Amino acid sequence: MRGETRVKRGKGWVSERGLGCSGRVESSVHKKFFRILLEVSSGILVTMQPRCASWILCLALILLFAPAAASITQAQVIKSGPSSCPGVALTFDLCPVRNGAGYDQALIDYLIEQKIPATFFMSGKWIAKHDRQVKALLQIPFFEVGTHGEVHAHMPLHSAEEQKQEILGPVRLLKAKYNHDANMFRPPYGEFNDETVNVTRDLGLQFILWDVVSGDPDPTLTADQIEGRLKRFVRKGSVIVMHANGKGKHTNEVVQDLHQHLLPERHLTPMTVSDLLNCKQTPP
Secondary structure, three states: OOOOOOOOEEOOEEEOOOEOOOOOEOOHHHHHHHHHHHHHHHHHHOOOOHHHHHHHHHHHHHHHHOOOOOOOOHHHEEOOOOOOOOEEEEEEEEOOOOOOOOOOHHHHHHHHHOOOOEEEEEOHHHHHHOHHHHHHHHOOOOEEEEEOOOOOOOHHHOOHHHHHHHHHHHHHHHHHHHOOOOOEEOOHHHEEOHHHHHHHHHOOOEEEOOOEEOOOOOOOOOHHHHHHHHHHHOOOOOEEEEEOOOOOOOHHHHHHHHHHHHHHHOOOEEEOHHHHHOOOOOOO
C-alpha cells in the first residue's frame, strides 16, 4: 500500500490509517483494543507451561501482523484506479470542524480557475452548515461529489443498521435539498469492517478509499514535507486524499505544486474518481 496508509485487521476491522479531519492520527480506539488484547493474553500466558505459552504468543503475533487474505467484501473496496492510466484522482474530504470556516476558499478558487477535476466527499454535518458552498461545488462540471458519513463516526463501533443510517444521512440530504444523486461513499477515518462494505454495496454505492495519504491536516508538517511524501508515492492510477475544510494550512500550496510541477513532470493528468476508474488509456 502506498503512502502513509497502515492497515489493522481484527474481526473484519480495517483502518486505512491517515489523518482524521482533526489533524491528528485517529488511533485511540485501536490503542484501547490492542491494550485489552495484550492484557487478556498476558493473563492466559502466565498460567501456561513455557512451551505452550511460546506457541500461543507466536500464533497471536502472526494473526496480528501477517497480511490477511483479501475477503470477498474487501475486494469491493476501491483504493486506486488502473495502473495503466496516466492520471490521478485529487480527492478532498469535507468533514466537520470545531473552529474556523470549514472551507478552503483559496483552494477551491484555484481548482476552478485552472479547471482541475476533483472529487469531494461531504459529511452530512458539514453539508448542513455549508449550504452556499455545497451549491457552488455542485455547479462545477469538472467536480464530483460523494459522501463521507453523517457525523464522521467510527464505523466499526456501530451495528449494521447504525452504519446504514450514518451512510444514508448525507445521501438523502443531497438528494432532497440539492437533487444530487451521490453514488460514492468514503468511510470516516478510513475505518470499516465487513458490515460497512456490505451495507455500502447493498445501498448501491461505490466504496472509495485512497492509496496516497497527503497528511495535509497535520499541523506539524510543512508544505515541503507534504510535497516530498507525494513525490514518493504518487504514480499512475493514484487516489490522493486531502482536505478542503480548512484544516490543511498548506493544502492549496501543495495542490499548486502538484498541478504545476509533479503531475506534468510524470505525464499524469488530474481526474475525478469516476473518470479515473473508467480510464484504460496508456501514455504515448
